[in-house]
Amino acid sequence: MKDLIIVGAGGFARETAAAAAPAGWNVLGFVDDDPALHGTVRAGLPILGPVDSVLKRDAAVVVCVGNPRNFTARRRIVERLGLPEDRYATVVHPTAVVGAGSTVGTGSVLLAGTVLTADVTVGAHVAVMPQAVLTHDDRVSDYVTIASGVRLGGSAVLKTGAYVGSGALIREGVTVGDWALVGMGSVVLHDVPPGEIWAGNPARLLRKAEELAQ
Known part of the structure; x- marks a missing residue:
């Protein structure tokens, strides 16, 4: 140990x-x-x-x-x-599933029940909370936070520092930009520009969050 x-x-x-x-x-x-x-x-x-x-x-x-x-x-x-x-340690709870072709970067944490299905890329210093599901070909950049119960459709992209709140659903192929925030329970059907806060069903712009990345 x-x-x-x-x-x-x-x-x-x-x-x-x-x-x-x-x-x-x-x-x-x-x-x-x-x-x-x-x-x-x-x-x-x-x-x-x-x-x-x-x-x-x-x-x-x-x-x-x-x-x-x-x-x-x-x-x-x-x-x-x-x-x-x-x-830096990479901490993966024993109940997390890291599927074939998937990688997890240094300093990242996958909590209980996390699933990476296939060919998912998770960068460094990423926080993935319990019961999140990342599906095929998702790309998660450094410093991203994925709260509990999030679901990412295939080929979704979370750029550096993005924060996705609990229970949010990200449509396949959608990109959440650098240091953007998606509110809990949101349904994201379109790309979220960098430095913006989106929430709702369907998710829409609430305000800018650019100052948070300073």
Whole structure:
């Protein structure tokens, strides 16, 4: 078993810890920049110190931060740490299915019940929440977040940093642009331009989200 430290101590971080242990990782604990958390325990694991403390430790790292209000945080922390690619863990829950021809990049997390059917490409530092289904020839770029219950039709494309909310349906062949956000439960029938927030059935533009990617 290889040692693992999880960056962040929120819900996604704790879910990742629960997935990592049965996947063969020895989870040492979490790191977080909130000093009030240091020395406390979350989900049975200690908060070891600030984020930058991973630079002094000999363990694999996975960055598990971000939410719909701040979905660029994962990229910012990865860039801030500047760790080599081989320091990052890829965590795949034992119940996730990674089909033939599919690949998952470094630093990415597939939680319980995730399905990649065939020839799906998932980039680096991608968060895939429980019960998401990615079908044939989907392409998911770095720093994407796919919330629970999302369904991607075949050959869908999620560009860098896109966020797809819980239960959203993305039609086959549709592209969601860089740092765009799709609201939960949305039905996306057409391409979503970069830096926009879309929601509804059918999904439509609500407002620009470009400032989130700064």
